[in-house]
Amino acid sequence: MARKDARNKHDFTNIIGLFSVVTLLTFQGALSQQVKVEPEVMSYPSQAVNLRCAFADAGGIQLTQVSWIYEPKEGERLNIAVFHPKFGASYPTSPLKGRVRFTTEPPSLSNPSIQISDVKMTDEGKYICEYATYPSGNEQGVTSLIMLAKPRNSASGVTVIASTVAAGAKPVVVARCESADGRPAAQITWVTAVNGNATSASTAGADNTVTVSSQYMLVPTAADNGKDISCLVSHRTQAKPESFLMKLAIEYPPQVTIVGYDDNWYMGRTNVALTCQATANPIPTTITWKTMTGQMPDTVQVKENVLTVLKVDEQANTTFVCEVKNRLGTGKDQVTVMVREPSVVPSNAGVVAGAVIGSLLALLLVAALIAVLVTRSRRQQQGYRGNPNHSSYDIKSRIFGGGKKGSKNGTGAGAGGNGVGGNNSPIYVYKEGSAHDGLTDKANHHVPLHLGGRGEGGVATAQDILLSGELDEAERRKFDQLEDDEESYDHFGRGVPILQLRPPHDQDGIMGGYLDDDMESQRDGSVISRTAVYV
Template identity: 70%
Template sequence: MARRDARNWHDCSKMIGLLCLVASILIQHGVSGQRVKVEPEVLSYPGQTVNLRCAFTDATGIQLTMITWIYEPKEGERINIAVFHPSFDPSYPADSPVKGRVSFMPSAPNLASPSIQISNVRMTDEGKYICEYATYPSGNEQGITYLVMLAKPQNSASIVSVVAGTQPVVVARCESADGRPAAHITWVTAASGNDTTVSKTGTDDMVTVSSEYRMVPTPADNGKDLSCVVVHRTQVKPESFPLKLAVQYPPQVKIVGYDNNWYVGRTNVLLTCEATGNPTPVTTQWKTMSGEKPDTVVITENVLKVLKVDDAVNTTFVCEVKNRIGIGRDQVTVIVREPSVNPSNAGVVAGAVIGSLLALLLVAALIAVLVTRSRRQQLGYRANGGGDMKTRIFGAGKNGGGASSSSGVGGGNNNGPVYVYDESSSHQGLGEKNNHHQPLTIGGRPEVVASAPTAQDILLSNELDDAERRKFDELEAEERYDHFTGGAPILQLRPPHDQDDMIGDYMDDDMESQRDGSVISRTAVYV
């Protein structure tokens, strides 16, 4: 058991020793790397002088013996370009690519600060520069500086004028020439296309970058914005070149002005030929399908004016526009219509018709009112006058008072024949009534019963003047019924059956009350 523990302890001791050795090596390497101080990167343009600084910051316990500057190009092997030993003068190897242009600074270098400078630098001088110290007992320690050669490029961009087509073509170019490092080119546009970019290395490793923008050009792309943007390390910000696409295309023509309401007699109507194209159209020509221009048509450049529309304008007008690329045309067919009614005249006519109708309605209403009033006056005269017109006409005395006389003095002879006025009869005259009727008796005497008013009644009541009325009254006085000694027979139309029961039914159905209090028959009259 003790042997096994001793063996494990021995293995752990060996592992710990190995780890300590590795740690010490890493620490020593890190310390040495930090003790040689250099600039990580130096930028320069061709023709300038650059300073490559180097220093050993802490030489405690270390003996510095020699300094060597080494140049390592991007492609190739390392080359010593400068060597300094305190016991000897500075040395610059003959095979150095910077021979004659490199030197220590100051002219009397020291081991603590062995910086160098390179004058009139070239693009080929770009690469890795190593400052290496030979020390004792640490060995060699170094620091690395990258020399980056810059060349500000010449940037440019241009548009390429193309003709509208169906195949992709180059519409713009952008170039960044003789730059170092290579520039980066991008395109910004709303047009649909893509770009291709190539780089070419020239003298002194200068790089030229060229980019082309390709697309299928259409007339709609003409004038669209297109920008080339160049990004380079020597520029504070990207450089932009705004461009506009130049797409050539034949004229696109459109005729405007026809409203489909050209009627005979209309004047001063216009057709305008609008055209766009690249290059700008130079000629405009109006034609007709028939080949003849109407006499009322006047043409001024792209405007066709019709002084007065007639049947000759009923044709197809064609407008042709030309430019260097081709010809564009448009046409419009005119349909001449019949003259339309002037809306203002139609309004006047409609107003006159409506006014006439209203006037007629007003006159008709006035006539109706007058007729109604006249009829009411006629009824009032017969009912409230000195004597009933029907009674007077058919033989009653003026002062008899009709059926309302209670004394019987001056009363008419009511024994005359009775006639019935049948209102429902198509003959509108006197006739025999089919039903049995008896004369109306009031106070033991038969009364005169008048029928509905006739045209004669109205004539006598409205159109006779006072003299004629007096003459009529005198004539009536001579023929009063009471002058007759014997009563005239009364004609009564009765049904042939059941005459005894007729009176009651007849009285109930035929009697009508009057305004003066009398009751008369609707159909029985005295002749």
Template identity: 55%
Template sequence: MARDYASRRPGSWLAAAAAALLLAAQGIWCQKVRVEEELEAYPTESVDLRCQFIDGGGLTKLTQVSWIWEPVDGQRDNIAVYHPVYGESFPNLSFKGRVAFLHNRLENPSIRISNLRMSDAGRYTCEYATYPSGNEQGTTTLIMLAKPRNSANVVTVQAGTKSVVVARCEAADGKPAATIKWLASVGGNHSTSSTSGPDGTVTVRSEYRLVPTAADNGREVTCMVDQRTQERPWVNSVKLSVEYPPSVSIEGYDNNWYVGRSDAALLCLANANPAPTTVTWTAASGPLPETVVVDGNRLEVRKVDDAVNTTFICEVKNKHGASRHQITTFVSEALEDPSSAGTVAGVVIGSLLALLLVVALIAVLLTRSRRQQRRGYPSSGDSIATGSGGSNGGDYGNKARLLFSSSANNGSKNGGTGANNNGPIYTYREGCDATGTLTE
């Protein structure tokens, strides 16, 4: 019937809508208790809950005001009451000594709660008893915040084939709950769980897991915690701790051990976590040679001889196991002293140079001798001078052989007759030129 009536009257639905808006507006303007809608606070701090009664016409009579705490739905506890005649009252023992009125006036019954606790969170209602309108109220929601206590740590594990927890990150007793992320270059995954405390705080825990290897030891994983109370994310990096048995190698052998060498040594290197507990040197041929001295992971040969022509073995142990490595050394004959070799080389080179010098000198002397012989003794094809006035057009050098017969001389005196049985006469001319003239 109502629907039919409204449909028969034009604009009736508009009237109904206007009435609804008017009622809403009256409800808004009739709100006489002014409070803050929401506040945030931290433990051990203080907070002011403000309340003020607004009476535009001054027709409302205030009887008393109360602050009512609602920690959860359905629970209402008076924590502070003010009466203009009877004064203040604080009936809730959990707020005793922590709550106080700021102005002691009905029109402005604001309170302060000190030494806040996480359990103080909830709704706080400022409620007036008035005449003639009855009770008037306004509600403020108090949100308690807590900064989490963040931490990150590694879990020492042993290298293996199963996925295990290698690092943990925790954001304890925070409100609201924190979120945790991991940043890592190693392959792995994480799981997160949370636990609520009796005071409304939340503890968030996250575990990072992987299959650990020796190569993962010392690598970094980073935990990042984000939470409302923090200005920026909390970041902390930790280094993984993976334990494993030793792996061993030997260094120092240069394939040049010769008899008499005094600077030969071997070094046993081990990669292990934790550090090796023992390092042992042995020889495959039996006891270590007398010329060998062992100092931890170093084996030093004081003087190389045939006794070190063997196989040396280094064994390393830690709590997770043992490992060994061996190397065979070969000893060659003694090498010449570099200084004596240099001396011998110098002598050889000097002897060769001296020999070359002698050969060159002999060659020069032979050449000069041959030249002088050719100049002093003419060959059979040359003519010989027959007199002082004779001319032959040849040069016989400093030495010339002249043949004179006594018959020639006598012939010049005796008319060219007579004979001379004397033999040939050899004479030497000094400094003669081509004409037979004597020179200086």
């Protein structure tokens, strides 16, 4: 039980102590705000640097003494400058003795700034301006002195030999980059399209400087030769990164290709050439042409990497080989030539004949097209002349006559003048025992015979009218054509009476049937009696 109480008492004491430390640090931080210093100062070697310090507002605080303390990154604290209003300035022994002094003479507690001349890289560290006050105790401000050293940057490529074994090949260094004697340490990056990796290392230099080295490694191939690679060095003393552009140097034996053979070397062909193209590093030293048979044809000329066959013959039917050498080895390529028979050039006469035949066919086609168009146009024009007003070409005019021209000889006939050659004109017959001698106009009493009229009393029946409506467009055109050509037929019927024979003692209805059987249609669209006698 006693042991437990002792342990609890010990824990409580630790908590109180930790609280006291935190409180003291917080109080000191609050007090330190009254000591005004620059948090960071940068300088180059051999320069003079000023470290400023001031007490912001003393108020009721009594300032008794001010001291500058140097705290290196590694090592103990050292007093480098002390000022007391009664005893004056003092500079204790330190690595800065003789190079440090107060900036005002005599110094004062309100402005105890100091200057360090001929600064060295080893002077880098923290510098503490500390006031001794009453009754507050010590108050301080801290300034970090950062020494800068501009590095010497450089880069270089490394010449390597291309790897010949794909599997198990190890990366090698192909480029190096270095930033020497800099402060602080520089940063190095690589920019390239090749697939590799970079490694970096830092080493301490003289006078507290740092040297950074980086190298780029990859498995070299012939395809990587000549590609770009850049090293970028970034440092605090530089406004922008310094860039070093390099070309990869990968050595490899010659890679050879023969071009120029088109697989159309025929007998008698002239001036055909083969070109030997080679890439290598280092540059090829020799280029040699030869054949598999060992003997070069007489018609072959060789100039550097070009082989020319002046005239193709049977000797060119061989295999040509091109060999290229450099310091690392030999590369070669070959092509086998197959000499062919000369191709047959088409005759000019055949070409001309084909052109003539094609032209004739084109002309015939155009002529046929023109003929069709002209024929159609004529037919349309004839149809318009035969019946200019088709809308008025009704069934009534077809039955009772619709000739365009006036009656000739006072008979009332339409086309044909005398009743011959007009389909729409009345038909005249000779009837014995009629009240009027001579020709009689049957159209005054009967439907025209070519329409099959048999109505009683000379009146057309409804059936006759309907039947007459079945005439198609082709018949109309025939009738129109007859009207246009009526003048050519006028001389045939003009002044010539028509005498039609009929059996004696005609009964009613017999004449109509007789006439129907007697009339015959002609190709030109007219109707002529089989028994009529034209005198």
